[in-house]
Amino acid sequence: MKNYRWGIIGPGKIAKKFAMALPLAGNAQLEAVASRDGRRAEEFAREFNAPRYYDSYEALAKDPNIDAVYIATPHAFHCDQAILCLNQGKPVLCEKPMALSHHQVQKMVQAARHNNTFLMEAMWTRFLPHMEKILELIRDGQLGDIMYVRADFGFAGPYHTDNRLFNLNLGGGSLLDIGIYPLFLCLLILGEPQQILATGQLAPTGADMSAHVLLQYPTGPTAVISSTFACQTSITAEIAGTDGIIQIPAAWYKNDHFTLRRPAPAGSSASTIVEPETFQLEPMVNGFEYEIRELMKCVDKGLIESPGISHDFSLLLSRTMDEIRRQIGVVYPA
Secondary structure, eight states: OOOEEEEEEOOSHHHHHHHHHHHHHSSEEEEEEEOSSHHHHHHHHHHTTOSEEESOHHHHHHOTTOOEEEEOSOGGGHHHHHHHHHHTTOOEEEESSSOSSHHHHHHHHHHHHHTTOOEEEEOGGGGSHHHHHHHHHHHTTTTOSEEEEEEEEEOOOOOOTTOGGGOGGGTOSHIIIIIHHHHHHHHHHHOSOSEEEEEEEEOTTSSEEEEEEEEEOTTSOEEEEEEESSSOOOOOEEEEETTEEEEEOSSGGGOSEEEEEOOOOTTOOTTOOOOOEEEEOOOOSSSHHHHHHHHHHHHHTTOSSOSSSOHHHHHHHHHHHHHHHHHHTOOOOO
């Protein structure tokens, strides 16, 4: 694998975690950072030893010494910034959610395909060791037919009108910010639902304080997800099949272990207890290194999308979130 020189657009909190992960990924280094605020870009570059910084996104996109770009700005800016980089032939890892709407994601995917350039939604959970193991167990039939998936994500986020979490102009709301995690899990395992039933509570700004969703599938499976800024929730997940159930403790989206419980053998008494099997994976140091490696591996192979988080999956995810927001009543500015 060649060495990849990365550029970062948006030097915020999540970008710092990404920058710290680059040395862990191997064959990766931070080359430049861009922000509309040149001083912030300079401070970030100094903190993480980046050779260059820019007060213009266009300048970073046109930098010939950049091999890949990570976009870490608020959701509302992802679409334009990703297309800017893709049009310059720069592979893009775009922080989740990919964009505010299905239409915007379509435009981004079209740009990637038109420019024959890699684009992936930065759903870091997908590539963590525990998630890879869970998918392996499901593929191998260890759970039988999957019939039920449940996951939640909630924390107490005090309401303020100037808080990004509640700002519609920045893509605020619990669904896009944290509800995307449990929704991603359900869609990854069960695919596109036949019916979506959603309810929620809106903050005074019109952003969703909470979102609660039931996904129903034609062959019988059901999925239940919940996200909220109103209170701390268990942040656990379970995947139940005819032959077993996987339970992932808090925080399920970034854990390094889970249990597999199997039903008692046929004919056993009601009091029969089957001890669960625990799977302990390698401890997570940062977590972002796995998605960084995925981009570099795919680009080395000449791919323009990842088999793990494909363009079609991001389109499904955005289309489903559009419908959930429609039912709840969340409308982002045009």
